[in-house]
Amino acid sequence: MPLLAAEGVSHLGGYFFISSAMFVLGIFTMVTRRNAIYVLMGAELILNAAALNFVAFARHHGGGGGTALDGQMFAVFIIILAAAEAAVALGIVLQLYHHFPTIDVTKPDRLGD
Amino acid sequence: MDAFMFWFFGGCALAGAALVALMPKLVHSAFALVLSLLGVAGLYWTLGADFLGGVQLLVYVGGITILFIYGIMLTPRDATRWSLGSLVAPGVLVAVPVAVLMSVAWKGLEAALKPAAPVTSAPTTDAIGSALLMRDQYLIPFELSSLVLLAALVGSVYLARRRRGG
Numbered sequence: 001m002p003l004l005a006a007e008g009v010s011h012l013g014g015y016f017f018i019s020s021a022m023f024v025l026g027i028f029t030m031v032t033r034r035n036a037i038y039v040l041m042g043a044e045l046i047l048n049a050a051a052l053n054f055v056a057f058a059r060h061h062g063g064g065g066g067t068a069l070d071g072q073m074f075a076v077f078i079i080i081l082a083a084a085e086a087a088v089a090l091g092i093v094l095q096l097y098h099h100f101p102t103i104d105v106t107k108p109d110r111l112g113d
Numbered sequence: 114m115d116a117f118m119f120w121f122f123g124g125c126a127l128a129g130a131a132l133v134a135l136m137p138k139l140v141h142s143a144f145a146l147v148l149s150l151l152g153v154a155g156l157y158w159t160l161g162a163d164f165l166g167g168v169q170l171l172v173y174v175g176g177i178t179i180l181f182i183y184g185i186m187l188t189p190r191d192a193t194r195w196s197l198g199s200l201v202a203p204g205v206l207v208a209v210p211v212a213v214l215m216s217v218a219w220k221g222l223e224a225a226l227k228p229a230a231p232v233t234s235a236p237t238t239d240a241i242g243s244a245l246l247m248r249d250q251y252l253i254p255f256e257l258s259s260l261v262l263l264a265a266l267v268g269s270v271y272l273a274r275r276r277r278g279g
Contacts, residue, residue, distance in 0.1 A: 015123075020211065023211065024207060025133065032134070044150075052157075075157075076165065080258045086180050087265050088268055090183070091269035097187070098275070103188045
């Protein structure tokens with residue numbers, strides 16, 4: 001099957017391949033790094049892969065009355081929530097650094113003072 | 114031309130993601146993340162989602178990346194040793210199950226899909242704006258997301274502020 005035909009279903013294969021690969025690389029970043037900021041970057045890659053999949057698959061809506069716009073709306077909300085998530089998570093990372101002298105996610109071992 | 118744009122932006126997205134995963138220095142990974150996010154914005158444009166591509170540029174490339182750079186500057190340098198050899202086992206453990214899962218999922222999905230709607234150059238901003246403000250479409254999630262953003266704004270300022278005297 002060619003990943004990228006001129007038109008039709010197999011065109012989607014290319015987008016599916018790219019979003020899958022981005023998802024894998026995001027998971028890989030999250031599990032191999034111990035720096036909290038790397039873990040956040042991995043999460044951003046995963047969210048982008050999911051949003052790309054929504055947009056690409058919505059152009060092949062297989063019934064149910066959806067339109068190509070519905071996938072784009074999901075991606076808009078993913079971006080909104082990712083912005084909120086990044087701000088809060090970096091606030092937590094800074095607080096982590098104030099309480100422990102490190103941002104290694106395996107080091108902190110208590111929640112309270 | 115479409116195929117060229119697809120592979121160009123897709124290559125940017127993939128190369129950026131791979132560099133995020135493999136670069137030894139945090140700040141290099143942050144700039145590789147910019148490349149990857151730009152590639153995704155381009156892919157949105159090849160899919161006819163022009164508004165989404167613009168939002169991706171503004172929010173991700175312009176906003177979230179800046180947050181990451183600030184996060185990197187405000188935290189200590191990463192002192193962990195980093196070698197490619199130590200990555201083989203986790204790489205295989207992550208990639209093989211996901212690859213199997215994805216190919217099975219693709220085999221199932223391919224049969225159920227209809228042909229793609231043709232990519233038009235019609236702007237989608239108008240349609241997205243109407244859909245966000247229609248009561249029977251996305252009005253409630255839209256208003257709720259403004260609440261979420263307000264809560265995140267207040268919460269992250271509260272979390273990140275410097276506590277005086279302990």
